[in-house]
Amino acid sequence: MSTQTLPQSIEAIVDRCDRLIEEPGFAPAVAWKNAAPNRAAIGCFPVYTPAEVFYASGVLPVGLAGGGNRMEIAHADSRFQSFICSIIKSTLEQGMTGLLDDLDGVVFHSICDPARNLASVYSRNFPNTPVEYIHFPQNFEAEEAPRYLRDEYERVALFAAELSGRSMTTEDLRAAIHIYNRVRDTIRRLYALRRDSPHLLRTRELYPLVRVGHLLPPEEHAELLADALHAATTREGRERDRIRVVLTGSFCEQPPLDLIAAIEDAGCYLVDDDFLIGRRWFTGDVPENTDDPLFALAEAYLDASLPSPVKHDMRVSPARLLVERARSHRADAVIVLCAKFCEPSLFAYPTYRKALQEAGIPHLFLEFEEKMWMFDRIKGEIETFVESLLFD
Amino acid sequence: MTETHYQGKLHHLQKELMSEYYAALTASANGSGVPAAYLLIGGNPVELLRAFDILPVFPEVNALQLAVRKQSLPFIQSAEFMGYSSDNCAYVKADIGMYFGGRQTPFATIPEPSLLLCNYVGCNVYLDWFGHLAEFTGQSAFQLDIPFIRTASGKPSKEDIAYVLRQLHHLIGRCEEITGRKLDEEKLREAVRLSSLTGDLWAKIKHLTKRTPAPYDAYFDSVTMMAPLYCLRGTPQGLEFFETAYAELLAKAEAGVGPLEKERFRYVIEGPPPWPHLRAFRDMFSRWDAVAVASTYSTVGGLWEFGFTHDPDHPLESIARHLLEWNLTNRNFLQRYEQIERYLEEWNANALIIHSVKSCRLFSAGQGDMREYFTKRGVPTLLVESDLEDPRYFSEAQMRNRIDAFFESIAHRPTREGVTA
DSSP, rough: GGGGSSOOOOHHHHHHHHHHHHHOOHHHHHHHHHSSSSSSEEEEOOOOOHHHHHTTTTTTEOOOOOTTTTTTSSGGGSSSSSSSSSSHHHHHHHHHHTTTTOOSSEEETTOOHHHHHHHHHHHHTTSSOOOEEEOOOOTTOOHHHHHHHHHHHHHHHHHHHHHHHOOOOOHHHHHHHHHHHHHHHHHHHHHHOOOHHHTSHHHHHHHHHHGGGGGHHHHHHHHHHHHHHHHHHOOOOOOOOOOEEEEEESSOOOOOOOHHHHHHHEEEEEEETTGGGGGGBBBSSSOOOSSSSHHHHHHHHSSSOOOOOOTTTTSSSSHHHHHHHHHHHHOSSEEEETOOOOOOOOHHHHHHHHHHHTTOOEEEEEEEOTOOOOHHHHHHHHHHHHHHHHHH | OOSSOOOOOHHHHHHHHHHHHHHHHHHTTOOOSSOOOEEEEOOOOHHHHHHHHHHHHHHHHHHHHHHTTTTTTHHHHHHHHHHOOOTTTTHHHHHHHHHHTTBBOOOOOOOOSEEEEESSOOHHHHHHHHHHHHHTTTEEEEEEEOOOOSSSSSSOOHHHHHHHHHHHHHHHHHHHEEEEEEOOOOHHHHHHHHHHHHHHHHHHHHHHHHHOSSSSSSTTTHHHHHHHHHHTSSSSHHHHHHHHHHHHHHHHHTTTTOOOOOOEEEEEEEEEOGGGGGGHHHHHHHTTTEEEESSSGGGGOOOGGGGGGOOOHHHHHHHHHHHHSSSSSTHHHHHHHHHHHHHHTTTTEEEEEEESSSOOOOHHHHEEEEHHHHHHHHEEEEEEESSOOTTTOOOOHHHEEEHHHHHHHTTSSSSSSSSBB
């Protein structure tokens, strides 16, 4: 009997994800490209990329997630100053050291000023690498915003077609929306499972399950997630005496895996987070079968997506939404975990702080850098915080 | 000469007009009945507000006025006490601190806004800033979303223009609600006509520094003219100021007079000034007889010197083009390299100074790459770091040493034209 037919344990699946994430380069994307003609791969800077538009055009959207804590930044430091966040520099460093050579282009978005300038610096330093920049609308109340974004996506589709040599059809786009809906739906179920039974699925396990989607074709990721959901649901576990925490602030630059583990080990069940939020951007399925699926995708960005400090939807108060999220997740506390020098994340904090204090929800503010590798101090801070709540 | 004492008629007129402007703000705060709109400098659509007699309030100008007067730190600290990070833009912190300090400044009482107009022109911090003002005031902000210049042509697409025009119509609707009256199209045309004449004069003033010696410093004296350019553009007083300024500076140019006794170095400067230490910073250049002949900072609100002019026959279209294309902040970083390249060539400069400010990452992120680009092209380039608002990020001795070393080194090497300076 082949081992492949045996149900896989969550540990085995997570272990496979860990190995894929830690491996330098983009082997799964290269294999996917080589399997058929007219295929390409593009590196997508955080936070959200309309993956469907690329995939429908024969371009695999690969997620860029910085250099982690094993990369030494030797070249990019001279291009971006010390007060710029690490992922800007580590992304450029990856390009300068050939680690992005497997990719056929890179896409940036209007998330913050350093990312905006990085798009220019990247294209100057790599004149042979096509670079795209997507301007997401910031006027969520304008009735013309969905039309504008639809047109922007159409422009991006033309760019994608040049990379792959194949233009997308409406059917291609519907199929792409379908498969990414499946991915997002399963991630939502995994998030719900963790919210309801955090002892069955640790965040240190859920995170790599989502993160590996940065590397894999969506069909393969959907299978892996389905296996993981089955394995986690049927797992046995025992609840521990931990506080329930909603974590926010880490939507772009990513903390090291060991930091996520350290937060949990310090006595927290993370029952919600905004890690890699672009992978599960929508609150529900994007309509697949409309006459104009590009418009549906644009409309979903504006009207059916999760809150994020890079979105600036003025119809709602992000701070109030955070309080509601903490309540709906029955959280004992909130941890605001900001990447050092991340302006969108740091700017969100004062409004969060005010709203959380007014709502009587305890919170802890922490900063991290992707390159950090000592966690004792931060773990100590969290332990003190947890103890202050547990023994209050 | 180690200190500059140049104060012309334009400097005195600027002070007078800005006092009147701030008096109007105080009157509005005290219940004059004139509504005020907060908006941002980048490619600002102030003409539209003029058509409704809405007072423009620029939080950036207020913040820098606090910094110049060395009043910004307590406000910054009070914002940091609220949870703002030491790494956040200090303009925002000074403004938020001032807002919660009762909107009292040494130069005016800043009125509560009737309209929060977030003209999002490139700078993402604008969105956070006005989002917070909305959260704190309980008002809804109008987000005027300006698509960033992102295609190879360096131009906005027709879809971008249509998108901005439709939003401008909504903005007109919002102004009509606030003031209770319909748009007076003739009044809008008149404001745009005044802006057009003002912009043309400003462009002519900018071109005067192509002469040797430059009749004024295109950084330290330009900033004096920038406040009227934003706060008074679209008014007869604003036009009058620029007529006076142009006449005075043209006369200086014709007479071969510059801001210093001698002009030894002509440099281009990139980045906003260190407002809390403006005088000390200026003197670091004056002591080397170095004059800025062009500055990128003076184009944040508009790039008139490269050919833009408002069009009274197409007022909204020209406002849209100003927002989209004709200002520094909505242009991409490589367009700024091109802008500097033009200054170096056409304004005949022999060095580039990059003043990297921590607060404004729109300006500063990637300036190391800019330094590398210009250095490789043989342009003597110096990058120095401080801040535009936070007085704590300025090391005077270190800054002076670096500037001294830079001018010392280029004093002894051939320029691009093959002569020593």
